[in-house]
Structure formats: C-alpha cells, structure tokens
Amino acid sequence: MPKAxxxxxxxxxxxxxxxxxxxxxxxxxxxxVETAPQEETIGDGYKTPEVQKPLPRHFWLQWLDVLLLGAxxxxxxxxxxxxxxxxxxxxxxxxSLGYFGFYREGCICPIGSxxxxxxxxxxxxxxxxxxxxxxxxxxxxxxxxxxxxxCGGVCPLGAMQELVLLRPVHVPRRLDQALGLLKYxxxxxxxxxxxxxxxxxxxxICRFDPFVGFFRFSGEASMLTVGAVFLIGGMFIGRPYCxxxxxxxxxxxxxxxLANRGVTITPDxxxxxxxxxxACPYGxxxxxxxxxxxxxxxxxxxxxxxxxxxxxxxxxxxxxxxxPR
Amino acid sequence: MNPTRVRRAxxxxxxxxxxxxxxxxxxxxxxxxxxxxxxxxxxxxQEEVREDPEFAxxxxxxxxxxxxxxxxxxxxxxxxxxxxxxxxxxxxxxxxHLRAARGLRFVDLxxxxxxxxxxxxxxxxxxxxxxxxxxxxxxxxxxxxxDELVALHGRAxxxxxxxxxxxxxxxxxxxxxxxxxxxxLTDITPAEISGTSTFYGQFRRSPVGxxxxxxxHGTACxxxxxxxxxxxxxxHLQIPEGADTDPKRLFTLEEVACLGCCSLAxxxxxxxxTAGRLTPSTAPSALEDLEQRxxx
Numbered sequence: 001m002p003k004a005x006x007x008x009x010x011x012x013x014x015x016x017x018x019x020x021x022x023x024x025x026x027x028x029x030x031x032x033v034e035t036a037p038q039e040e041t042i043g044d045g046y047k048t049p050e051v052q053k054p055l056p057r058h059f060w061l062q063w064l065d066v067l068l069l070g071a072x073x074x075x076x077x078x079x080x081x082x083x084x085x086x087x088x089x090x091x092x093x094x095x096s097l098g099y100f101g102f103y104r105e106g107c108i109c110p111i112g113s114x115x116x117x118x119x120x121x122x123x124x125x126x127x128x129x130x131x132x133x134x135x136x137x138x139x140x141x142x143x144x145x146x147x148x149x150x151c152g153g154v155c156p157l158g159a160m161q162e163l164v165l166l167r168p169v170h171v172p173r174r175l176d177q178a179l180g181l182l183k184y185x186x187x188x189x190x191x192x193x194x195x196x197x198x199x200x201x202x203x204x205i206c207r208f209d210p211f212v213g214f215f216r217f218s219g220e221a222s223m224l225t226v227g228a229v230f231l232i233g234g235m236f237i238g239r240p241y242c243x244x245x246x247x248x249x250x251x252x253x254x255x256x257x258l259a260n261r262g263v264t265i266t267p268d269x270x271x272x273x274x275x276x277x278x279a280c281p282y283g284x285x286x287x288x289x290x291x292x293x294x295x296x297x298x299x300x301x302x303x304x305x306x307x308x309x310x311x312x313x314x315x316x317x318x319x320x321x322x323x324p325r
Numbered sequence: 326m327n328p329t330r331v332r333r334a335x336x337x338x339x340x341x342x343x344x345x346x347x348x349x350x351x352x353x354x355x356x357x358x359x360x361x362x363x364x365x366x367x368x369x370x371q372e373e374v375r376e377d378p379e380f381a382x383x384x385x386x387x388x389x390x391x392x393x394x395x396x397x398x399x400x401x402x403x404x405x406x407x408x409x410x411x412x413x414x415x416x417x418x419x420x421x422h423l424r425a426a427r428g429l430r431f432v433d434l435x436x437x438x439x440x441x442x443x444x445x446x447x448x449x450x451x452x453x454x455x456x457x458x459x460x461x462x463x464x465x466x467x468x469x470x471x472d473e474l475v476a477l478h479g480r481a482x483x484x485x486x487x488x489x490x491x492x493x494x495x496x497x498x499x500x501x502x503x504x505x506x507x508x509x510l511t512d513i514t515p516a517e518i519s520g521t522s523t524f525y526g527q528f529r530r531s532p533v534g535x536x537x538x539x540x541x542h543g544t545a546c547x548x549x550x551x552x553x554x555x556x557x558x559x560x561h562l563q564i565p566e567g568a569d570t571d572p573k574r575l576f577t578l579e580e581v582a583c584l585g586c587c588s589l590a591x592x593x594x595x596x597x598x599t600a601g602r603l604t605p606s607t608a609p610s611a612l613e614d615l616e617q618r619x620x621x
Contacts, residue, residue, distance in 0.1 A: 164413075166420055217406040218399075221353050228346070273533035274497035288494075306537040306577065306596060 009258045013144055062131040065104065069154060070138055072096055076153020076297055077146045080263060084302040089152065093159040101156030106212040108132055110139050110150065111157070111248040114187070115194040115203045122195050139248075143255040147262035151242060151249060152297020157211045161231070161239040162298060168281030169236045176283050179244040187247035205247060238281030242296060253293035262292040265301060279304035328423065335419035341412040345405045356398055363391050466502040470495060472510065480511040485521055489528055498529040534570045534577035538595050538612065543583030545590040550605070554591050555580060557605035558612065576612070 039046055072092065079088045100109070113136040120128040139150035151158050171179075186204075193202040206212070210227035213219025233240050242249050256262070265276055265285055277285045280301055284294035290301070370384040474491050478484035488511075492503050499522050508515045522528045538558065542551045558564075558578060562571040570577045576595075584592050589601025593608065600611040 163417055166417070166424070217403055221357075272494065272497055273529075275533070275535065304535070306533065306535060 006258055006260065010144060013140075013255065013258070062108075062129065065100075065108065066131055066134045066138065068099065069135060072154040073139065073142045073149045076149040077142070080149070080152065080297050080299050080302075081146065081261065084299060086299040086303040089297070089299050090163070092153050093162055096154050097156050097159040097163070100154065101160065101211075101215045106156060106209070106215040108135050109156070110135050111155075111246060112203065112206045112209070114247060114251070115190055115205060118191050118194045119201070123198070126198075140251060140255050143252045144258055145261060147256045147259045147292045147295055147297065148249070148252045149297050151252065152299075155242075156215065157209075157246070158239060158242050158296065160211055160214070161234040161241060162296075164231050164234050165238050165281060166235045168238050170281075171237060171283060173283060176243070182244050183247055183250040186245055187250050190247055210241060239296060243282060243294075256293045256295075259292060263290045263295045263297065263299075263301070265290045273306070275304045275306065276301035331419050331422050335416055335423065338412040338416035338419065342409060342416060345409045345412065349402065349405055352398055352401060356395075359394070363387075367391070466500070468502075468506045471503050471506040475507065475510045482511075482513055482517065484511065485513050485517060486525075489518075489522055493528055498532045501530075531568055531570050532574060534574045536575060536596050537577050537579060538593060539579045539581045539584065541582075541584040541590070541592045541594075542580045543587065543590075545587035546583075546592055549590040551580075551591045553605045554593065554603055554608045557608055558593075561609040561612070 039048055072095075075092055076089065079085055079092065100106070108131065113132045116128050116132045117136045119126045120133075139154070142149050152162075190204045193204050196202065208223065208226075210223060210230050213224045213227055230241055263284075265288060272288055274288065277288065282294055282296050282298070284291045284296065285301060367384070367387060370380060370387055373380040374384050471488075471492065474488050475484075478487050478491075485507075488507055489499060492499055492507075496503065504515075504518050504522070507513060508518060522530060540546075540551060540555045540558065542555075546554075555578065562576050562578070564571050564576075564578060569579065584594060584599065586592055586599065586601060589599075591603050592599060592601045593603065593611070594600075595612060600608075600614070603611060
C-alpha cells in the first residue's frame with residue numbers, strides 16, 4: 001500500500017465504520033404465535049409445555065461478549081507486539097477457545113456476521129442486533145492499526161487449528177498464493193447466497209463451518225468429518241481453513257494493508273540467520289520481512305529468535321541489507 | 326519430566342482418540358442403518374393399530390425403544406466428546422513437550438530455498454561458461470544460483486563483495502560449496518574469498534544455532550577462567566575447530582567483551598538468561614538448565 005493512499009484509506013474505512021451501524025437496524029420482535037393451536041382450541045385439558053422457545057441471551061451479556069472480544073484482541077496485540085511471548089499467547093488461545101468456542105458454541109462470530117451485515121444492508125426488513133454489527137467491525141477496526149490480532153488471539157476456529165499444529169510444513173509460495181484466492185471466491189459465494197430473497201437465503205459460512213460441530217458436540221456427520229480432516233491436515237499445514245478458506249480472513253488481510261503497526265522482523269547486520277522464516281508456518285515472512293496481511297499473530301518468529309533479548313524492543317524494520325534479491 | 330512417560334502418555338492418548346473416533350463412527354453408522362428400518366416398523370405398527378387397537382401397547386413399546394436408543398446415543402456422544410477433548414489436550418501437550426525436548430528439527434535451507442529461486446531465474450542468461458551451467462559440483466548442491474550471480478556481477482575481483490552479500494542473503498550463511506563455485510568461475514582466489522568473508526561481520530561461514538551462548542571474556546571473567554569455560558563448552562557441545570555452532574545447530578558460541586555483571590564472574594548468557602559463578606564442570610549443566618527454561 002503506497003503511503004499516499006494510507007490516510008485517505010483509513011478515513012474512508014472509519015467513515016464506513018461510523019455510518020454502517022445506522023443502516024443496520026435493531027428491531028426486537030415477538031414471533032406471533034396466535035396462529036398456532038392454543039390450549040383452548042386443543043381442549044382435553046391440554047397444557048402448553050412451559051418453555052417453548054429458548055430465552056434470548058441477556059442484552060448485557062451480549063455486550064460482555066463484545067467487551068471480551070475487544071479485551072482479548074487488546075491482549076493479543078500487547079503480548080505479540082510489546083512482550084513478544086508465544087507462551088502467553090497460547091494461554092490466550094486456550095481461553096478464547098474455551099469461551100468463544102466451547103462456552104458460546106462458536107456463535108456469535110465475526111466470520112458468520114459477514115452475512116448478517118450483508119443482509120442487513122440490503123434488506124430493510126431484516127433485523128440485526130447491534131452486537132452483531134459491533135462484532136463484525138471491531139476486528140476490522142483493530143486490523144486497521146495492528147493487523148490480524150483477531151486471527152491470532154481471539155478466533156476460536158483459529159485457536160483450534162493453532163493448537164493442533166505440531167510439525168509445520170512450508171507450503172510452496174505459488175501454491176500458497178493460488179489456494180489463498182479460494183477465500184475470496186468463498187466470500188463472494190457467501191454474499192451472493194446471503195443476498196437472495198428471504199426464503200431461499202442461505203448462510204453458507206455458518207452451514208459449512210467445519211469446526212462449529214466440535215464446539216457444540218453435535219452436527220452433521222459429513223461436516224464433522226470435514227472438520228476432522230482439517231484438524232489432521234492442520235497438524236502439518238498451518239491453519240488451512242484460515243489461510244485458504246476463511247472469508248473474514250480475506251477482509252482482514254485487506255484492511256491490514258493499511259496498518260502501520262504490526263509484527264516486525266528486525267534482522268541485524270550480523271545475524272540474518274533466517275530462523276524466523278523457518279519457524280513461520282504461514283509463509284508470512286518473505287525475504288526476512290514480515291508480510292503483515294498474511295501474519296496470523298502467532299509469535300513463533302519471536303520465539304525462534306536467538307537474539308530476541310536484544311531485539312525485543314526494536315520496533316522499526318531495518319532497511320534492506322545485502323545485494324540484489 | 327521423564328521422556329519415556331511422556332511418550333507413553335502421547336501413545337495412550339492417541340489410542341484413546343482413535344478409539345473414541347471409531348466408537349462415534351460405528352455409533353453413527355448403526356444409527357443411520359437403523360433409522361429407515363425403525364421408521365418402517367413404526368409405520369407398519371401404526372397401520373396395524375388403525376385396524377386393531379390391540380396393537381397399541383406394542384407401538385408404544387417400539388416408540389419407547391427408539392426414543393431410548395436415540396437418547397442413549399446422544400448421551401454416549403456427549404460423554405465421548407468430553408473424553409476426546411481431554412485426550413486431545415493430553416496428546417497435544419505430550420507431543421509438544423517431546424518436540425521441545427528434542428529441539429527444533431530444521432528443514433534443510435538449501436533444499437528448501439534453492440529450487441524456487443532456480444526456477445525463477447531460469448529465464449535469465451546462464452553463466453559465462455555456459456557448458457557447465459546448472460551442473461552440480463558436490464552432491465546435492467545446486468550451483469545455478471551462484472552461476473547467475475557471477476553472470477550478473479561479472480568475473481572481476483571487485484565483484485567479490487556483492488556476490489558474497491547475495492549468497493549470504495540467499496542461503497543466510499556462506500556455504501563452502503558456493504564459495505568454491507565462485508572461485509571456479511571468477512578471477513577471485515580462494516585466499517581472497519576467505520579473507521573477505523572472515524573480515525566482515527556481516528558474513529557468516531556456518532548457519533547459526535537455535536540459541537546463542539555468549540561467554541563473557543571481560544577482564545574479571547578472563548581472570549576467573551573464561552577461557553576454560555569456553556573450551557569446556559566447545560568440548561561438551563562438540564563444536565569442531567574453527568566453527569562456532571554445534572552439529573545439531575542448537576547452540577552458537579560467542580565470546581563477548583563484557584556482560585556487565587563482573588561480580589558473578591565467570592558469566593555466560595543463553596539467549597537472555599544469565600548464569601554466573603561458573604566452573605568448567607558446572608557450565609554445561611547451566612547451559613541445559615537455561616535452555617530448558619524457555620523450551621521451543
């Protein structure tokens with residue numbers, strides 16, 4: 001991203017962030033149940049069972065989720081950029097997996113909220129809770145300044161794949177780039193299906209979420225199998241879903257192009273040993289510099305650095321050294 | 326922790342994961358096989374009940390059986406899911422622990438980096454003596470990269486530093502085979518290459534290890550026997566003469582001027598951890614202690 005475009009880009013995105021919630025209305029409604037047979041019409045002393053519909057989550061608890069999302073992203077940024085400790089990030093991952101994954105059962109998540117926001121923008125009769133809008137925009141907002149902290153610190157799908165990664169293999173760059181395009185195709189399809197009229201509308205991202213079945217301890221056998229395949233593959237290929245399929249990852253990598261702070265690799269003149277490049281399972285270090293739009297905030301590069309003690313507070317990227325590349 | 330016990334834990338938890346998955350799969354297969362059969366039985370019974378109310382208890386019993394089977398499967402599924410989760414956590418912890426203890430296994434840089442670079446540069450003109458372009462001198466070493474560098478920078482002596490810099494950025498150290506190839510192709514002599522590559526701090530002749538060990542050779546440490554500490558570490562890590570990194574590429578040994586804690590002399594640092602008041606007999610164990618404090 002050229003420097004000249006950075007400021008207008010940030011301003012434009014901030015404007016979108018500020019105005020979007022106004023388009024996304026928040027309507028509370030009760031489903032009209034009068035049309036269904038009532039106790040009197042059924043007769044025979046029939047009693048309606050007590051709880052027919054699950055109670056909605058309390059409004060303030062929903063805001064608590066948003067707050068935790070923001071706090072977790074803040075923690076990820078602090079751990080990765082200021083402390084540079086992978087160990088702490090692993091604990092953050094486990095906590096996020098526990099709360100946003102197993103406790104909240106993978107919902108509400110920014111990945112799926114792409115569809116809600118799309119529909120809300122297109123269809124004025126569709127009601128979307130303001131929390132969904134906040135969850136959609138908050139990680140993008142953070143990415144605007146610090147990069148994909150959401151992917152590395154908060155996303156339960158990412159945390160799951162992060163934790164199973166045991167023996168990373170480097171994916172050839174060309175193949176990596178080609179597969180990376182899939183997520184934009186998926187994003188397009190998800191938007192197309194979300195924009196269909198109400199009856200044929202389909203939320204593809206949620207329906208084909210390979211990991212949500214694990215969070216809920218139930219799901220279609222086919223999707224659970226796909227999820228298991230992703231996890232087994234994820235032991236060797238770093239976070240395959242995030243890098244090649246996640247549509248929200250695509251959006252985040254776009255906004256990250258505007259970020260002016262983020263993971264920096266600082267090789268010094270006498271030690272461009274490249275151990276960080278070796279350690280990065282996501283191919284996000286190219287020619288000894290971090291590629292922020294691909295960086296998933298795992299801090300493995302810092303963990304592998306033999307000179308981390310010295311470079312811990314070196315936050316500027318050095319100018320390029322050496323001959324032609 | 327005892328590695329054999331960790332390995333056993335990994336094996337057992339892996340077995341539990343496989344077993345649980347198998348149980349879930351069988352459970353699912355049985356359920357999908359039974360579903361249409363149960364449905365047809367119920368439908369059949371419903372028809373019979375319509376003709377003859379005597380069959381009603383039988384239908385009810387059948388319905389109860391199906392409900393019980395479904396509830397049972399659900400409960401089994403929940404229990405197995407919790408076991409799976411615990412086993413997966415144990416498995417991942419154990420395997421990560423084992424990997425940390427063994428140290429990082431490196432993918433060989435040359436096999437990793439050379440092929441794409443060579444392909445990218447294929448379109449460029451091959452080296453001056455075209456006949457040997459792309460030929461391998463030593464086993465497995467691809468000389469094409471060096472050949473192209475020479476074609477780019479020329480064969481004169483002034484090209485030595487740009488060529489060495491390019492080799493350093495490509496391989497992240499100066500492999501001997503590459504330097505030999507440079508000598509073969511250009512007017513630069515091995516002595517000049519050797520002199521240049523050891524004079525400048527920016528060039529390394531061997532890849533760096535995972536941890537950097539800095540042994541203080543300041544005045545206080547020197548008096549307290551830093552030389553003996555360095556020698557003992559070299560012996561312990563089996564670092565060959567003239568090299569600074571052990572064959573496993575775990576430790577790179579450096580001698581530094583002063584670490585600033587002379588009261589602890591002799592002192593060394595492993596990455597950012599410091600150990601002081603060493604003796605030749607305690608130095609190797611200090612190295613291991615410090616390395617384990619921050620496992621990979």
